[in-house]
Amino acid sequence: MLLNHEKINFLHLPTPLEYLPTLSKELQIELYIKRDDLTGIGMGGNKLRKLEYFLYDAKQKGATTLLTLGGAQTNHGRLTAAVAAKHGMKCVILCIDEYPGEVSANILLDRLMGAEVVLKKSDGRDVSLQYDELTKEISKRYELEGEVVYPIPIGGSNELGMLGYYECAMELTKQAETLDLENARVISTVGSMGTYMGLFCGLKNENSPLALTGIAILPFEEEKEIHLMNYFKKIKDFYSLPLTPSASDFDVETDYIREGYNKPNQKVREAIYKMARKEAIILDPCYTGKTFAAILDMVQQGKIKKGETIIFLHTGGQPGINTPFHRIEMEKELIDGVTIL
Numbered sequence: 422m423l424l425n426h427e428k429i430n431f432l433h434l435p436t437p438l439e440y441l442p443t444l445s446k447e448l449q450i451e452l453y454i455k456r457d458d459l460t461g462i463g464m465g466g467n468k469l470r471k472l473e474y475f476l477y478d479a480k481q482k483g484a485t486t487l488l489t490l491g492g493a494q495t496n497h498g499r500l501t502a503a504v505a506a507k508h509g510m511k512c513v514i515l516c517i518d519e520y521p522g523e524v525s526a527n528i529l530l531d532r533l534m535g536a537e538v539v540l541k542k543s544d545g546r547d548v549s550l551q552y553d554e555l556t557k558e559i560s561k562r563y564e565l566e567g568e569v570v571y572p573i574p575i576g577g578s579n580e581l582g583m584l585g586y587y588e589c590a591m592e593l594t595k596q597a598e599t600l601d602l603e604n605a606r607v608i609s610t611v612g613s614m615g616t617y618m619g620l621f622c623g624l625k626n627e628n629s630p631l632a633l634t635g636i637a638i639l640p641f642e643e644e645k646e647i648h649l650m651n652y653f654k655k656i657k658d659f660y661s662l663p664l665t666p667s668a669s670d671f672d673v674e675t676d677y678i679r680e681g682y683n684k685p686n687q688k689v690r691e692a693i694y695k696m697a698r699k700e701a702i703i704l705d706p707c708y709t710g711k712t713f714a715a716i717l718d719m720v721q722q723g724k725i726k727k728g729e730t731i732i733f734l735h736t737g738g739q740p741g742i743n744t745p746f747h748r749i750e751m752e753k754e755l756i757d758g759v760t761i762l
């Protein structure tokens with residue numbers, strides 16, 4: 422049991438586990454959705470579960486400013502901004518990325534909630550090195566103003582952040598038991614890996630009957646596989662976990678990366694339209710839309726069997742539909758249903 426770690430509770434838990442009747446019938450599977458897009462503040466999403474633990478740690482250390490990293494459209498940054506706003510702290514989000522040309526989508530929300538967003542174009546060197554340098558530079562500026570800065574890693578994916586999804590694994594197991602879904606498979610997006618790793622450790626260590634498949638949404642070469650094993654090893658050592666998985670126990674689908682991280686893709690947009698038109702649930706183009714497009718293909722390919730019970734984890738991210746390059750592609754496809762009299 423890992424969860425004797427303290428956290429500051431600010432989520433609406435448990436999030437609902439809903440049956441999707443129309444899509445279940447169409448796909449001939451039993452499709453459920455775990456609504457982690459409904460976690461509460463700042464428009465919700467998976468990162469809030471991790472941030473309950475980070476906030477406690479930050480407060481314990483006397484921090485007054487939360488600093489985190491990510492792409493210009495980082496959902497994790499937006500939710501860090503939300504937590505900081507709600508708890509009387511400052512927030513700064515560092516992005517080694519291009520300015521997208523307008524203050525919209527997550528950047529708009531970051532600014533609405535009072536966070537500073539620092540964008541710096543990559544100079545081509547190793548990105549983590551560039552993040553380290555930028556973190557030092559900006560932390561120093563805040564510290565000179567008397568702030569105590571608490572840095573949170575990209576995606577909140579370290580030993581502490583993964584506890585949010587360890588806890589979610591326990592929550593899901595309980596909900597599945599109540600609904601008689603013990604033979605279900607949870608399907609989750611894999612980005613910076615904290616969500617998948619928390620679920621993996623939670624399900625295995627708590628002897629849950631639920632299976633888990635991750636969908637990689639960014640290039641997942643050998644280097645990433647090694648990173649996954651190293652991440653697990655760190656957690657195992659940190660919490661003295663009695664688990665000894667081999668690489669093949671980590672079930673991560675790598676066939677659905679498509680054009681790469683956060684790149685517009687028609688199949689992903691079609692999946693987003695399908696979910697919206699059949700179940701009135703909005704997905705995002707970077708993470709959950711890609712994962713749902715993967716689920717649709719896995720049904721077609723027989724990787725998901727007819728009649729199988731699937732729990733699709735909705736991790737949020739909807740502000741991403743307003744990212745200029747995604748919005749423009751959707752506008753082109755959807756304008757035909759706009760009648761201008």
Ligand SMILES: Cc1ncc(COP(=O)(O)O)c(C=O)c1O
Pocket residue numbers: 466467495496497576578610611612613614615616617705708709736737738739
């Ligand atoms: C909406 C959304 N879904 C899924 C993920 C992936 O989670 P993780 O980074 O923990 O793998 C992210 C990460 O930023 C996200 O913003």
